[in-house]
Amino acid sequence: MKKIKLAIVGAGVWGRTHAGIFREHPLAETVGICDLDKKRAEALAGEFGIPAVYSRVEDMLAESGCEAVSIVTPDHLHAEAAVLCANAGKHLLIEKPLATTRDDVKRIVEAAEKNKVRVMVDLHNRWSPPFASAKEAIQAGELGKLRNGYFRLNDIKWVATDMLKWSAASSILWFLGSHSLDTLSWLFGSRVRRVYAVSSRGVLAKLGVNTTDTYLSTLEFENGCIAQMENSWIDPNANPNINDIKCTVLGDKGMISIDASHHNLIQKYTDTTVTVPDVLVRNTVHGRVKGFAYESIRSFVDKLAMDEEFIVSLEDAASVSLAILAIMESAEKGQPVDVRY
Numbered sequence: 001m002k003k004i005k006l007a008i009v010g011a012g013v014w015g016r017t018h019a020g021i022f023r024e025h026p027l028a029e030t031v032g033i034c035d036l037d038k039k040r041a042e043a044l045a046g047e048f049g050i051p052a053v054y055s056r057v058e059d060m061l062a063e064s065g066c067e068a069v070s071i072v073t074p075d076h077l078h079a080e081a082a083v084l085c086a087n088a089g090k091h092l093l094i095e096k097p098l099a100t101t102r103d104d105v106k107r108i109v110e111a112a113e114k115n116k117v118r119v120m121v122d123l124h125n126r127w128s129p130p131f132a133s134a135k136e137a138i139q140a141g142e143l144g145k146l147r148n149g150y151f152r153l154n155d156i157k158w159v160a161t162d163m164l165k166w167s168a169a170s171s172i173l174w175f176l177g178s179h180s181l182d183t184l185s186w187l188f189g190s191r192v193r194r195v196y197a198v199s200s201r202g203v204l205a206k207l208g209v210n211t212t213d214t215y216l217s218t219l220e221f222e223n224g225c226i227a228q229m230e231n232s233w234i235d236p237n238a239n240p241n242i243n244d245i246k247c248t249v250l251g252d253k254g255m256i257s258i259d260a261s262h263h264n265l266i267q268k269y270t271d272t273t274v275t276v277p278d279v280l281v282r283n284t285v286h287g288r289v290k291g292f293a294y295e296s297i298r299s300f301v302d303k304l305a306m307d308e309e310f311i312v313s314l315e316d317a318a319s320v321s322l323a324i325l326a327i328m329e330s331a332e333k334g335q336p337v338d339v340r341y
């Protein structure tokens, strides 16, 4: 089978993850990498053997010969590059969230439709082993008719204060709430109809990051399911894992509970620290990349090569962004808000 020529826009932390799996995938060939900061792109190109480096997306599109592009720019900067690439006829893997404004969601969807390009958004929790098992059990009818859910997906403060340079331009709702909301929608098999949310600020602002600390959201789905979703960026830095992930889904015949962060597979102790090393999300085994963060990106290449439907549709990802906008509006107004699709 012919290799797919791929390019990457955004040579940061997560651009590295894309480059890692493309290097190993037998059907992928990375032909170019682009970053406004050319030195960052050069560093990744050197590490992963990528032949061409660009600082402008337009030049990459004109010269690299790519057929598909990964958009791995900060949360609020996906649309510009995505629309340019779609207009150039390139298929797209866009990091989550699809976009952070109604206008940007619309622009991307319209450009994809007009140019008939295929788009997947990297809502990778669908590849997480416990959640994939839950989905199978639900599909097999083991829980009966689904009724309620609960999802906590928090990060330690360090992600907002140190890891991301642009956290003040985003929020925990975009950064992780997009995963928890997508997962609930996927497990329930339904879009969010109405939301009622509250939020709090102050802890991150004091640390110099002007964004919301926590969103607590009540979600009503179109099929009648209801859920509580908690997304906070202020978990203590000493939490043994960067994320805190808890999920419960309840049906009239059964329940599934998931604790994906405090797993008991491995704990590491020293005289001063306790850590729970990541062996599920993005790890390596004998030098090869493993974990569900790589699986979602691998799946994009597989599905593109085999001309099969992506596991996350553009419509699903657009619905997630629009539901998040409704949550933000609800938290601001102190009232329930219907999601406008």
Ligand SMILES: NC(=O)c1ccc[n+]([C@@H]2O[C@H](COP(=O)([O-])OP(=O)(O)OC[C@H]3O[C@@H](n4cnc5c(N)ncnc54)[C@H](O)[C@@H]3O)[C@@H](O)[C@H]2O)c1
Binding pocket: 009, 010, 011, 012, 013, 014, 015, 034, 035, 036, 037, 040, 055, 057, 072, 073, 074, 075, 076, 077, 080, 081, 095, 096, 097, 122, 123, 124, 164, 165, 166, 175
């Ligand atoms: N799937 C996941 O769970 C997961 C995990 C981490 C990050 N992400 C997502 O990946 C995206 C990038 O995050 P990151 O941590 O790698 O950020 P980062 O800040 O480390 O890297 C982003 C890079 O994009 C570059 N950039 C910005 N605008 C550009 C443009 N117009 N053209 C070219 N380059 C541009 C910046 O210079 C920077 O180097 C975000 O949307 C984030 O939410 C997803």
